[in-house]
Amino acid sequence: MLRAGLIGVASAGKSTLFQLLTRARAAGGHAAARQDASVGPAQVPDPRLERLAELYSPRKRTPATVTFVDMAARPTSGAALVDVAPYRTANALLHVVRAFRDDAVPHPAEAIDPARDVRAMEDELILADLAVAERRIERIEKDRRKGLAKDQDAEIALLRRSVEALEAGTPLRSLDFDRAAARLFRGFQFLSAKPLLLVLNSDEADAGVAAEDALRAAGLDDFLERPGVRALSVCARIELEIAELDPADAAAFLADLGLRGAGLDRVIRATYDLLGYISFFTVGEDECRAWSIAAGTRAQDAAGEIHTDMARGFIRAEVVACDPLLARGSLGECRKNAEVRLEGKDYVIRDGDVINVRFAT
Ligand SMILES: Nc1nc2c(ncn2[C@@H]2O[C@H](COP(=O)(O)OP(=O)(O)O)[C@@H](O)[C@H]2O)c(=O)[nH]1
Numbered sequence: 227m228l229r230a231g232l233i234g235v236a237s238a239g240k241s242t243l244f245q246l247l248t249r250a251r252a253a254g255g256h257a258a259a260r261q262d263a264s265v266g267p268a269q270v271p272d273p274r275l276e277r278l279a280e281l282y283s284p285r286k287r288t289p290a291t292v293t294f295v296d297m298a299a300r301p302t303s304g305a306a307l308v309d310v311a312p313y314r315t316a317n318a319l320l321h322v323v324r325a326f327r328d329d330a331v332p333h334p335a336e337a338i339d340p341a342r343d344v345r346a347m348e349d350e351l352i353l354a355d356l357a358v359a360e361r362r363i364e365r366i367e368k369d370r371r372k373g374l375a376k377d378q379d380a381e382i383a384l385l386r387r388s389v390e391a392l393e394a395g396t397p398l399r400s401l402d403f404d405r406a407a408a409r410l411f412r413g414f415q416f417l418s419a420k421p422l423l424l425v426l427n428s429d430e431a432d433a434g435v436a437a438e439d440a441l442r443a444a445g446l447d448d449f450l451e452r453p454g455v456r457a458l459s460v461c462a463r464i465e466l467e468i469a470e471l472d473p474a475d476a477a478a479f480l481a482d483l484g485l486r487g488a489g490l491d492r493v494i495r496a497t498y499d500l501l502g503y504i505s506f507f508t509v510g511e512d513e514c515r516a517w518s519i520a521a522g523t524r525a526q527d528a529a530g531e532i533h534t535d536m537a538r539g540f541i542r543a544e545v546v547a548c549d550p551l552l553a554r555g556s557l558g559e560c561r562k563n564a565e566v567r568l569e570g571k572d573y574v575i576r577d578g579d580v581i582n583v584r585f586a587t
């Protein structure tokens with residue numbers, strides 16, 4: 227499941243954004259307070275799922291979800307990351323950057339300076355990772371001295387390479403790995419390795435300015451060139467107010483501000499793009515459901531998202547793109563027109579595929 231962690235200085239608007247993302251469509255009891263972290267699912271808006279549900283009238287309609295994590299900053303600390311542990315398991319980090327001006331909401335560093343905050347946060351992620359990598363190297367070396375060490379040459383090499391990059395101020399998302407190293411590396415859960423979405427929380431007057439343009443103007447051209455970094459603008463507080471209106475009124479207000487679509491849709495879309503995620507569907511009278519996977523996922527691994535048994539006993543997947551299915555109105559009609567294919571385990575799932583897995587138990 228996709229998890230995205232909200233980070234940023236106190237007053238940036240993290241909790242406001244969290245509420246905007248998770249309240250609108252999550253039905254009931256979403257933002258369960260766990261310790262001082264709020265964890266809440268947001269349903270991924272997808273008109274294709276709505277239309278598939280019209281076709282099947284299923285008992286259950288299940289959209290894909292993204293889980294957002296919002297940590298409460300300790301009141302005494304201006305630090306951007308008070309406790310990174312809940313973010314280690316996130317697939318992506320959303321850095322809410324304070325750009326709005328409001329004397330009633332003081333910034334911990336007083337002056338509003340998005341470029342400073344973006345760079346300071348990157349440094350903080352890098353320092354947190356450096357501490358983790360160095361501790362890990364020490365532990366392995368200690369085990370070695372005691373003669374306890376297993377074969378950890380690959381791990382040590384990877385950690386040393388990471389330390390070298392981090393000491394040079396390079397976030398780990400900028401590094402390239404071969405496949406085996408990438409798998410090992412994922413286990414470390416480094417923060418600076420996670421894709422980063424800069425969410426510029428802007429004044430209403432600047433809502434229509436593309437975030438990338440605003441950040442370039444603030445001197446962050448080099449930063450935006452880094453791999454795994456994207457940016458978008460929100461006006462968290464006013465968008466939260468707008469989200470409480472009738473959908474038709476809300477659309478008009480958003481258009482007036484120069485924002486295209488609701489905050490939830492824009493943030494989810496940007497997060498999907500950043501992570502290279504796509505959706506596929508399963509359909510039936512019981513349930514129509516959307517699933518998110520990384521682009522490039524093979525049919526067998528996609529089946530494993532649904533159920534581990536389906537991956538283990540995978541035989542074939544029956545696949546049809548959702549457009550012809552919606553146009554023809556039934557799988558039977560699609561079959562007549564040879565639009566339903568049987569695909570093997572290595573078939574790479576495409577965005578919008580409707581799949582039916584055949585598997586042996
Ligand atoms: N003027 C203005 N105030 C905002 C905006 N977003 C959030 N705030 C206010 O700023 C304060 C801090 O926001 P909050 O979401 O709690 O920030 P956090 O500390 O990052 O969680 C709250 O009083 C919000 O209502 C915004 O876009 N414009």
Ligand SMILES: [Mg+2]
Binds near residue numbers: 240242298299
């Ligand atoms: Mg907060």
